[in-house]
Structures are given as structure tokens and as C-alpha cells.
Amino acid sequence: MRDDVPNNTPPKYLLAAETAEGAVITLGSADSWEELLDLLAGQPENDGVPPMAYRLIRTAETEAAVKKKPRREYFANFRGAGGAGREDDGTESAPWWGLDHAAANLAARRFDDLPPLAVREWIRIRHKEPFTPGALERRKRIKEAVAEYVFLAMTAALVIPIVAILAYLVVKAWPALSFSFIFQNSEDSQAGGIWAPLVGTFFLVWISLIISAPIGVLAGVYLNEYARDNWFTRLINLAVVNLAGVPSIVHALFGVGAFVLAAGMGQSLLAASCTVAIMTLPVIIASTREALAAVPMAFREACWNLGATRWQTIRTLVLPNSISGILTGVILQVSRAAGETAPILFTGAALFTSFPYHLDQPFMALSMHLYAICTQLQGVSDSVQYGTAVVLIGLVLAVNGLSIGLRVYLRSRKKW
Amino acid sequence: MVNPIPPPELDLQTPRDGGPGGSVSSHVAFRNLTVRYGTKTALDGVNLEIPRQSIFAVIGPANSGKTTLLKCINRTIDFISSARVSGEILVDGGDVYRQWNVYELRRRVGMVFPLPVGLPMSVYNNVAYAPRRAGLHNRRELDALVESCLRRAMLWDEVQDRLDLLGTRLSGGQQQRLTLARALSLRPDILCLDEFSIAIDPVTTMRIEDILRELKSRMTIVLVTNLVQQARRLADYTAFFSAGRLVEVGPTEKLFTRPEQQLTERYINGDYG
Numbered sequence: 244m245r246d247d248v249p250n251n252t253p254p255k256y257l258l259a260a261e262t263a264e265g266a267v268i269t270l271g272s273a274d275s276w277e278e279l280l281d282l283l284a285g286q287p288e289n290d291g292v293p294p295m296a297y298r299l300i301r302t303a304e305t306e307a308a309v310k311k312k313p314r315r316e317y318f319a320n321f322r323g324a325g326g327a328g329r330e331d332d333g334t335e336s337a338p339w340w341g342l343d344h345a346a347a348n349l350a351a352r353r354f355d356d357l358p359p360l361a362v363r364e365w366i367r368i369r370h371k372e373p374f375t376p377g378a379l380e381r382r383k384r385i386k387e388a389v390a391e392y393v394f395l396a397m398t399a400a401l402v403i404p405i406v407a408i409l410a411y412l413v414v415k416a417w418p419a420l421s422f423s424f425i426f427q428n429s430e431d432s433q434a435g436g437i438w439a440p441l442v443g444t445f446f447l448v449w450i451s452l453i454i455s456a457p458i459g460v461l462a463g464v465y466l467n468e469y470a471r472d473n474w475f476t477r478l479i480n481l482a483v484v485n486l487a488g489v490p491s492i493v494h495a496l497f498g499v500g501a502f503v504l505a506a507g508m509g510q511s512l513l514a515a516s517c518t519v520a521i522m523t524l525p526v527i528i529a530s531t532r533e534a535l536a537a538v539p540m541a542f543r544e545a546c547w548n549l550g551a552t553r554w555q556t557i558r559t560l561v562l563p564n565s566i567s568g569i570l571t572g573v574i575l576q577v578s579r580a581a582g583e584t585a586p587i588l589f590t591g592a593a594l595f596t597s598f599p600y601h602l603d604q605p606f607m608a609l610s611m612h613l614y615a616i617c618t619q620l621q622g623v624s625d626s627v628q629y630g631t632a633v634v635l636i637g638l639v640l641a642v643n644g645l646s647i648g649l650r651v652y653l654r655s656r657k658k659w
Numbered sequence: 660m661v662n663p664i665p666p667p668e669l670d671l672q673t674p675r676d677g678g679p680g681g682s683v684s685s686h687v688a689f690r691n692l693t694v695r696y697g698t699k700t701a702l703d704g705v706n707l708e709i710p711r712q713s714i715f716a717v718i719g720p721a722n723s724g725k726t727t728l729l730k731c732i733n734r735t736i737d738f739i740s741s742a743r744v745s746g747e748i749l750v751d752g753g754d755v756y757r758q759w760n761v762y763e764l765r766r767r768v769g770m771v772f773p774l775p776v777g778l779p780m781s782v783y784n785n786v787a788y789a790p791r792r793a794g795l796h797n798r799r800e801l802d803a804l805v806e807s808c809l810r811r812a813m814l815w816d817e818v819q820d821r822l823d824l825l826g827t828r829l830s831g832g833q834q835q836r837l838t839l840a841r842a843l844s845l846r847p848d849i850l851c852l853d854e855f856s857i858a859i860d861p862v863t864t865m866r867i868e869d870i871l872r873e874l875k876s877r878m879t880i881v882l883v884t885n886l887v888q889q890a891r892r893l894a895d896y897t898a899f900f901s902a903g904r905l906v907e908v909g910p911t912e913k914l915f916t917r918p919e920q921q922l923t924e925r926y927i928n929g930d931y932g
């Protein structure tokens with residue numbers, strides 16, 4: 244019993260409901276506050292269309308007062324008209340904050356600061372979602388959705404052509420693809436058989452990496468770990484970055500001048516490998532430096548603090564934590580070396596030559612072979628051309644896949 | 660500015676096998692030390708001597724050059740490329756820039772910084788790292804050393820079952836104690852502690868303080884702290900720095916009860932600036 248509600252004669256409370264159409268219906272009357280709350284709690288829930296809101300009214304007048312505007316209005320909210328809620332996973336949850344809850348809270352005087360209801364004052368209890376988005380929130384949601392779809396569309400624009408190209412190539416190449424196509428030689432390049440250029444590409448990649456990987460990795464270590472930050476180091480860094488961006492045909496011309504002519508190697512496997520090594524070197528240096536820089540400086544300082552020399556720190560801390568990143572960078576250059584045609588065009592690749600290869604002799608490479616059978620030789624069937632392309636792309640993808648796998652492994656082992 | 664300090668009850672008769680300069684009365688000495696970071700002066704003409712086998716506290720407000728002073732002792736200051744050091748820093752009478760081998764110096768001077776850095780390797784390897792680099796590879800000796808260092812740093816009980824856990828996976832306070840254990844692993848002559856207790860709970864801090872008092876007989880401990888009461892509890896001598904200058908230095912009890920400078924008194928009483 245709510246004592247502080249004045250007990251005028253005759254004490255009369257009304258419970259009214261507002262429907263969605265705006266009509267107000269009197270649901271019942273009560274002689275005490277407690278009775279009124281019982282009446283409220285006893286309202287059927289989920290029975291047909293629930294009212295938009297309920298009103299608790301104290302009036303000394305007639306039921307006509309219900310239709311008049313109140314002198315003062317208080318609000319209490321309840322969430323949903325349902326008894327038990329249904330969670331997303333289908334399980335029944337505890338009853339929602341419903342009418343009986345509202346009534347119980349009113350009875351427990353949650354409206355502590357509320358003075359006793361005077362004549363023609365209402366407490367309106369209405370549905371309210373716990374969070375109703377305002378204009379700002381709606382704008383945020385729209386922008387969020389737009390951003391997500393734009394990024395998704397760009398990703399699709401990237402992925403769809405790749406998949407389409409691959410699918411087209413494989414379909415076109417299908418008739419030619421066979422074990423003997425890859426692992427046998429042909430006499431005239433007409434009927435496929437790409438074993439010789441495939442082996443040539445392997446030689447090219449390995450010899451160039453044997454030259455460029457040690458130089459690139461060690462130079463990267465020096466530049467990142469030893470070199471002081473002065474104008475000379477900055478000049479070298481600038482040169483490395485610029486060299487990485489130089490077109491491969493420029494490297495090819497340099498290779499012709501430096502290796503084929505000046506060093507007297509002639510057009511040979513060695514000259515081509517050196518040229519490709521020069522081409523991949525700056526990128527290996529850059530990726531090595533990036534991998535090393537990913538090891539926080541604080542770790543190095545902690546080691547130096549303990550009297551470790553720079554080399555001890557590099558050997559025991561920096562390299563073990565960056566070796567995967569360094570290898571990833573090197574492996575990515577394998578696929579680049581395998582795919583490039585320009586640097587070997589003038590420096591050692593031949594249209595047709597015979598096994599075995601020698602370091603000082605021209606050789607066949609897959610990329611050059613593809614260029615040759617597509618533009619230089621007449622009467623090579625389509626499927627052989629596409630088949631060569633598929634093998635080349637497959638090689639590049641396999642190497643890149645190896646590098647991605649290494650990167651995933653690296654992330655899973657991350658130690659800080 | 661008033662130096663030398665009268666060394667009470669200090670055993671100066673038993674010289675340790677010293678560094679390049681041989682045995683002298685003070686373990687660390689700064690002569691007119693000035694350090695600049697670019698145009699900003701961090702330490703300005705500091706003259707200070709730190710006696711052997713004592714706990715020497717350095718207190719002072721932020722930006723007063725406490726940490727810079729500490730970094731000079733084992734040349735950690737070299738890691739900051741903009742720092743310019745002038746004046747002399749003498750450890751065992753030898754100039755750290757002219758006479759000491761920097762790696763040997765850093766093995767003799769253990770350092771604990773306020774931001775704990777667990778190395779990305781196991782707890783065991785974290786502590787065994789420095790001894791190994793210094794040439795100790797005997798597994799049994801390493802085991803004993805790792806245990807004693809971890810015990811002294813009050814970390815043994817928490818990690819003894821999981822010494823293979825990554826040092827970077829420990830909590831902040833545990834990593835701080837790990838760095839303390841690492842600093843102790845080379846049995847340094849000088850132990851520099853910069854705010855070693857900020858991430859450690861008060862009970863453990865008290866126990867570490869007890870151990871520091873014990874270690875005093877074997878090494879000189881230089882303690883930079885913002886907890887004035889910690890300096891008072893622990894230190895034999897205290898130096899008060901302000902704005903890169905040494906304001907006052909003396910036996911801790913005297914500095915705290917009868918400070919000569921008004922600035923010192925205000926800082927100790929907590930109504931500084």
C-alpha cells in the first residue's frame with residue numbers, strides 16, 4: 244500500500260490503454276494504488292495487438308478525464324509486451340521487462356522522487372526499445388554499410404579477373420596438358436614438351452638467388468643493424484628504393500653492357516642469372532630490412548644492456564625472430580625471377596638450344612619460350628601456348644603459396 | 660654540489676679487482692657531467708661520487724635528469740642518437756668512454772628500466788641469456804644461476820613450473836622482476852634500478868627491498884625512485900636532483916632530517932612546485 248498517496252474521498256484510480264490507432268480505452272478502475280498496480284500486472288500480454296502504452300491515472304472526476312490532457316505526465320518504460328523472450332539461438336530466456344515488472348517496480352517505489360499523484364496526473368507506461376537509433380546513429384549505420392560494400396566490391400574487382408583469367412587459361416590449355424607435355428622435350432617446339440625451358444628456368448632462378456640472396460640479406464642486415472643514420476646511409480637507402488622501381492628492361496640493358504660485353508660472359512646462363520640477380524637484389528634488401536625492423540628496438544636494447552655485442556644480439560635475437568619474414572621476401576623474388584622475360588631476352592635466353600646447359604652457353608627459359616612460341620614461331624597450336632602459360636603461372640603461384648604459408652606460420656609463432 | 664661524502668663504516672680496505680683504473684674510494688664518479696638531447700640540457704655540470712657497497716638513491720621531480728644519470732653509468736645513453744655527453748664518467752676509476760670496453764662495462768653494470776622488456780624467449784633463456792653471451796654454457800651451473808637469480812627477484816615461486824613460458828607472456832609486474840633477475844644474472848658490481856617497483860605489488864616490493872639490503876655487501880646499488888619513502892627506507896646516501904642539476908647529496912638520514920637546501924626540504928615534504 245502506498246501510504247503517501249493522499250486518500251481523498253472517493254479514492255479512485257483508472258487504468259487506461261492507448262492503442263496504436265490513438266484511441267484511449269479505459270481498462271478498469273481501482274480504489275487503491277496497490278489494486279491499480281495489480282490490475283496493470285494482470286493485463287493480458289501478447290493478446291492480440293498490445294496497446295502502445297498504459298496510463299495510470301488518479302482522478303476525482305469521471306472517466307471523461309481520461310480523454311483530457313493531463314496536467315502533468317510521468318513516464319515509465321517497459322520493453323516489449325511479451326512474457327518470455329526468444330533468444331537468437333531459439334532458447335527461451337527469462338521474462339522480459341514487462342508489465343508485471345513495471346507494476347512491481349512502481350509498487351517498490353522506484354519512482355521515489357515522484358510526488359503522490361494529484362488529480363489528472365498520469366504515469367504513462369509505454370513500450371520502449373532499449374535503444375532507438377537517432378539521426379546520427381542512422382547516418383553512422385548507413386556509412387558503415389556503404390564502406391563495407393565498397394571494400395567488398397573492390398576486393399571482388401580484384402579477385403574475379405584473376406579467377407577468370409586462370410579458368411580461361413586452364414580451359415584453353417586442357418587438351419595439351421599432360422605428363423609428357425611437362426617432362427619431355429620436343430624436337431621442333433611445335434607439339435609441346437617444355438622440359439628444357441622448365442629446367443632452364445630452374446637453373447636461372449637458383450643461380451640468380453645464389454648470387455642475390457646472400458648479398459641482399461647481408462646488406463639488409465648491415466643497413467638495418469649496423470649502419471648509422473647519416474647522409475651516406477640515406478643515399479644508399481634512396482638508391483635501393485629507386486633500383487627496386489627501375490623497369491626490368493633497363494636492368495637487361497645494364498646486364499648486356501656489364502656482363503655480356505664488359506665482363507666477356509657473352510650471351511650465357513651466367514650473364515642472364517647475374518642480370519636477374521641485380522634486378523632482384525634491391526627488393527631482397529628492402530624486404531630484409533622490413534623484416535628486421537619488425538623486431539622491436541626495445542629487445543635489442545635489452546640485450547645490449549646485458550653486455551651482448553651487436554652480432555650476438557643479431558644472432559640470438561634479431562635473426563631468429565625475423566628469419567621467416569626474410570625468407571618470405573626472398574621466395575617472392577623466386578617467382579619474379581621465374582616470370583620476367585626482359586632481363587634474359589638479350590643476356591642469355593635462346594629460342595631453341597639443346598641439353599645439357601652450360602654456364603657459358605645460352606639456355607631456354609619458360610618465359611622466353613612462351614614469348615617465342617606465341618610470336619616467333621608459326622603454327623604452334625593454341626593449346627600448347629596456353630599450356631606453357633599455365634605451367635608458368637602454376638610455378639609462380641606455387642612459389643607464392645609457399646611464401647604465404649611461411650607468413651601464416653610466422654604469425655602463428657609470433658612471440659610478442 | 661658538496662662532495663666528497665664522508666663514507667661512514669665503509670669497507671674501503673678490501674679493493675676489488677677493479678677495472679682499468681684500479682681501486683679507488685668511489686665506485687662511480689661523475690666529473691662535470693653535462694648531457695644534452697639536441698638543444699635540451701638534461702644534466703648540467705654534475706659532480707657526484709657514489710661510494711662502494713652502498714645503496715645510493717637518486718630522487719627528484721620529473722625531467723630532473725635522474726634516468727639520464729643512470730644511463731650514463733653503463734653507456735646506455737649511446738642508444739639515444741641525439742644525446743651529447745661531455746665531462747667524465749668514471750667507473751672503478753676508469754673513464755667509461757676512454758678506458759672501458761663497453762661490453763665489459765655493461766656486464767659489470769646491471770640495469771633495470773621502468774618499462775619491463777621480456778625477451779621473446781623462454782623465462783629460463785631470458786635469465787641465462789647474458790651468462791651465455793659471456794661464455795657460460797655448463798648446464799648445471801646455468802640451472803643454479805637461473806634459480807638463484809629468479810629467487811632474488813621474487814619470481815621463482817611463480818614461474819618454477821613453467822620456465823619454458825615465453826618471457827613476453829608474463830604479466831607486467833612479472834616481466835619487471837624478470838628484468839631484475841636478468842640484471843642479476845651477470846653478478847654485476849653495480850646494479851642500477853630505475854623505478855624498479857612501479858608494477859610490483861607492495862608486499863613483493865618490500866621483500867625485494869630486503870634482498871637489496873642483503874646484496875649491498877656484494878655490489879653498489881644505484882636506485883632512481885619517485886617514492887621518496889623508498890629512498891629513505893633503503894638508501895645509505897641520497898642525491899636530490901632538480902632540472903638537471905644536483906641540488907644536494909648526503910647520507911640519507913641527514914638529507915631527510917636536516918636538508919641544507921630549501922628546495923630539497925620542500926620536495927621531501929611533498930610541497931614541491
